[in-house]
Amino acid sequence: MAKINFGGTEENVVTREEFPLSKAQEVLKDETIAVIGYGVQGPGQSLNLKDNGFNVIVGQRKDSKSWDKAIKDGWEPGKTLFPIEEALERGTIIQYLLSDAGQIAVWPTVKKHLKPGNALYFSHGFGITYKERTNIIPPKDVDVILVAPKGSGTSLRRMFLEGRGLNSSYAIFQDATGRAFERVIALGIGVGSGYLFETTFQKEVYSDLTGERGTLMGAIQGLFAAQYEVLRANGHSPSEAFNETVEELTQSLMPLVAENGMDWMYANCSTTAQRGALDWWKKFRDATLPVFKELYSEVAKGNEAQRAIDANSQKDYREKLEEELKELRESEMWAAGAVVRTLRPENQK
Template sequence: MALLNFGGVEENVVTRAEFPLEKALEVLKNDTVAILGYGVQGPGQALNLRDNGFNVIVGQRKESASWTKAIADGWVPGKDLFDIEEACKRATYIQFLLSDGGQIDGWATVKKHLTAGKTLGFSHGFGITFNDQTGIVPAADVDVVLVAPKGSGTSLRRLFQQGKGLNSSYAIYQDATGKAYDKVIAYGVGVGSGYLFETDFRREVYSDLTGERGVLMGAIAGIFEAQYAVLRENGHTPSEAFNETVEELTQSLMPLVAENGMDWMYANTSVTAQRGALDWRHKFREATRPVFEDLYQSVKEGKEAAIAIDAARRPDYRESLAKELAEIRESELWKTGKTVRGLRPENA
């Protein structure tokens, strides 16, 4: 572990140089890692672990779409693919990757097989942080840890296959064996993390829920819709409005930010763009900060957790979700986006 300086603040960071794959394999050589759930994060983590040489099995509800997907990915029923209860029996390290609602429903099964000395892993602090709502309270004689890749399971897998890595946070909630640190870092290296930075369960879920509802998904979608509407109302064509709102951001400017930062992106645009962006950023910051403050408070008070849990338990949730997503997909903005994507050289 190294102390690195981020903007004047020191943080604990673990790189693959100081904790290489060989060391990770040695730490978990006697463990059977069970990935519970093969939905969002499960495939990426399970496949990366398998490719890296770890002893990994998958636990998934039989005959589900995810069970079928696991078989298509090469997992073999009765060999390294089991129902959730059987996977829990066989595992010494249980990585609990069911959805937040699924974790509530599946906790009784997992808890039954969490015997002394086992490790319970998460990739989200939700179940533990909001345990007054989830009921997830592990016994004191097991290690409870977290490795949270900072992106989708699809991105985790793609970057791994490209020889790269997706950064992950790590946390230790409970160290019953005295070996929780080595195990959680070994797991993080095993799933292909670029580097691992320290957090705790509460900070992870607070930042994650804020980010998803904010810049990463909710805010950016709302901003897209607002700018596109203003351009269209002022006589701009769908193609022009989409290119100026979405396409240029995702295909041109964000890669520059990812490469060397926001200042470097500004430095590689025209003076007209630089001056306007630098001036207007203050107005957008001041306009949106109160919204982010409200959002963070809602997360902190558990309101967002309650909304998510209630939604997951609604029998018609998937049906209503499909309608909401269809509304987005069928809007002029995203119909235009589909056409524009099809015109990219690689898709033409």
């Protein structure tokens, strides 16, 4: 583990150079990794682990859509694909990758199959951090660890196939065996992390919930919608408004920011764009800072977690979700976006 200086603050970071795949394979050579859940993170993590040479099985509810998807991805019933309880019984490392609501529902089943010395692995700190609300309280004789890739399971898998890695955080909540550190790092390398940076379960879930509601999804959609509305109200066409609001950002600018940083982006755009961006960015910061402070406070109090638990546990959750997604999908902005995407050169025959 190395100390890396990030803008004046040192952090603990583990790279693939100091902890290569061969070392990870050696650490986990006698382990059976049971991936429980095949939704958002399950496919990417399990397939990457399998391709990296680890002993992996998948546990999923039989005859479900996810079970069928796992078969299509190459998992074999009775060999590498099992009903959840059988996978739990076979595994020494339980990768608990169900949704937060799913984890709450299945926890009694998981808990009864945990054996002393097992490792219980999460990719989100929700269930443990809010254990008073979720009732996910692990026994004291198992390791409780976390690897949280900073992106979707789809991105994790895609970058792995491209020979790249997606950065992940790691955390240890409980070290029952004395091997929690080497286990969590080996798993982080195995799932395809670029590098691993240290955090805690609480910090992971606080930053994750804030990010999802903030710049990753909630805030960015709000900014998109506001700018698009202003442009349309002032006579700009849907195509022009969408291109100026979303397409140029996602297709042209953000890849450059990812490669070189925002300072480079500012330095390499027109002088007119430079002046405007430098003049206006602090106004947007000052306007949104109170919202972010409120958001973080709601996350820290557990209110956002409770809202998620309450909403996701309702019987008609899926129907309500589809209604809200339909509102987004059928809005003029994203309807225009659907057309714009078909006009990209790579999508034209």
